Amino acid sequence: MKTIKLVIADDHELFRNGLKELLKRHEDIEVVQCVSDGEELIKFVKTHPDIDIVLLDITMPNMDGFEALNKLKSVNTNVKPIIISMHDDGNYIAKCAKMGAFSYLLKNTDQEELVKVVRIVSEDKKYFSPNISEKMIDYMSENTVSEDILSKKEAEVLLLISKGNTTKEIAAELYVSSRTIETHRANILKKLNVKNTAELIIKAVKMKLIS
Amino acid sequence: MKTIKLVIADDHELFRNGLKELLKRHEDIEVVQCVSDGEELIKFVKTHPDIDIVLLDITMPNMDGFEALNKLKSVNTNVKPIIISMHDDGNYIAKCAKMGAFSYLLKNTDQEELVKVVRIVSEDKKYFSPNISEKMIDYMSENTVSEDILSKKEAEVLLLISKGNTTKEIAAELYVSSRTIETHRANILKKLNVKNTAELIIKAVKMKLIS
DNA sequence: ATTTATATCCGTATTAATACGGATTTTTAG
DNA sequence: CTAAAAATCCGTATTAATACGGATATAAAT
Known part of the structure; x- marks a missing residue:
């Protein structure tokens, strides 16, 4: 089995390291690097074309998740971003999906789900769990207001x-x-x-x- | 050396488990239990008077960190709460300090700091790191506004x-x-x-x- | 019990925000 | 390239929000 090469981008050191520990247990997943903001992430991914997946937080200093998500595509076409956020906010979810995220997980997701999603995405498949999809659809329907409605x-x-x-x-x-x-x-x-x-x-x- | 008995209360499963993994490495610290909201925490602490420390998140469902902090004192006088939050918000910090928190850490605190603070607090000493104290003081001085200023x-x-x-x-x-x-x-x-x-x-x- | 502070109430005058209607320029879609 | 839509601009009139000044009643403090 091929190892899944993964990078974690989150500004919370405790979360970052904790996540790394959790993923370490799985032999098919290798946490290649941890970074604390979007700039670092882009810099790293640029020089490491073999990265499969990025676990990406939205709220980060310097360059936030959205901006990073945008730049990722132009920098490395191989890498597949999975958003890990604490906001189950339709607005965020829709925006991420539109910007090319392969999945969107909440920070209260359980470990099994996380690993499952990582494996699915590593095969180039998008996966949004049912509760997330629901939020997204709710948002779409109730909110004719897109995020760039204002001039x-x-x-x-x-x-x-x-x-x-x-x-x-x-x-x-x-x-x-x-x-x-x-x-x-x-x-x-x-x-x-x-x-x-x-x-x-x-x-x-x-x-x-x-x- | 006496083992420090500790409970983690945070609604984010990934964070909770990650934290547990990180703390496991330290022989003097035992993570007795993880809970996902204030209600569970109170229930657990009530029946376990030997708990030394609670790592407590502010934003949780059912019963949030503030409420839990309040109830903790009346339930178990031995337990010392340490807040772990992502908000470096003077308002929050001041409120927690006032409500009897022994420390206030940000989620981007590094591991060493966390463990250091756990050990300090386990000896019944309060400890607020310099950056947190600073925020709190800023808030106090610029904001004569207490939380119940409005009639x-x-x-x-x-x-x-x-x-x-x-x-x-x-x-x-x-x-x-x-x-x-x-x-x-x-x-x-x-x-x-x-x-x-x-x-x-x-x-x-x-x-x-x-x- | 008395002072002190704070909450609650109101009048008049000024300034700011919103409603209505209309124009030109720039973008977008077909 | 052209029609439609959206962004940018402005005048006049109305309504809402804020400034200033002042009063009584209630709660807190000593």
């Missing part, structure tokens, strides 16, 4: 709103009329299907459009 | 604001004049030290005053 300007305005800036201040910062910013605000409200600033911020936070 | 009415108003209600709607709902609600709003802004609704919601979310 660049709108996203910029939203960010400034969330920092406590008023319309006037934002207008000054972006060198346009206040009226323009007011239109942006109105369009943002409409797109996110909310009726005022309070609701807007709540929804934007939930959708991770802002911190 | 009941104010909290109620804040909740309704966050649901997208306008001042007028809130006034109708609470059977008072709009002007009263406006004063509440003003007081809430002042207490949280923000200048408008957008900032308010952001801060309230961060402080977990609202979902």
Whole structure:
């Protein structure tokens, strides 16, 4: 049996090392390397074309999982990413699936499931467990709002709103009329299907459009 | 050397098991039990008075870390809780310290540090590593805001604001004049030290005053 | 028991946010 | 290449949110 060469990318050292220990027990799986952010991961994978699988966390410093997922394809076409996240958030799951993840596991997955998925993915098959698929479908149906629904300007305005800036201040910062910013605000409200600033911020936070 | 008897409470199976594997290597530490939420933890500790240390995650289903921390004291006076969280959030840290945690570790702590802290705490000494203490102090100084700074009415108003209600709607709902609600709003802004609704919601979310 | 602080309530004035309507430019789709 | 859609821009009018000032009632502190 061919050994599955695997890299772990997670910024939590305890988790990373713990995972490594767990995987060590399986003779068909070799943890080649552990890294703590996306940059390190890309750097490593670039020089190691024989890596089969990356276990990838979403929330990491420097370069997060999403960005890493994006770059992976262009750097190494052989490597198959499996996301390991603690968020069973339809938004995240859908985004990862779209960006080429081969699977999406929660951190409360049990060991057997993890190893099972690693083996499946190593054969170039995608696998999303039923609970994850369900979340993804729920999200798709209830949320016509895709993650890039806001235009660049709108996203910029939203960010400034969330920092406590008023319309006037934002207008000054972006060198346009206040009226323009007011239109942006109105369009943002409409797109996110909310009726005022309070609701807007709540929804934007939930959708991770802002911190 | 006396063995340190320890329980792990974390809802992420992979983390829990990984941690157990890591701790297994140390002969002076015995992982007696792993549980996945606060309820299980309390139940276990109640019937096992010889437990020295609990490694406790904050975010867990059923009964979260805070609640568990609270109940622990009344159930078993011998057990010393160490929080293991991924949030280096001054708010959390201060709250845990106040509630009797013996230490607060981040999930990206390295193994050596973890084991060191376990040993220190097992001797009934509290230990907060410098970076954590710093966060806590920052929080204390910048935030005169304790978690129960808002009056009941104010909290109620804040909740309704966050649901997208306008001042007028809130006034109708609470059977008072709009002007009263406006004063509440003003007081809430002042207490949280923000200048408008957008900032308010952001801060309230961060402080977990609202979902 | 009395001071002190805090929560609750309200009026008037100002500023900010939203509604409605409309225009031009840039992207996207066929 | 052209039609449709979306992004960007702005004016006027209305409504909502915030600033300032002040009052009473309740809770906490000594």
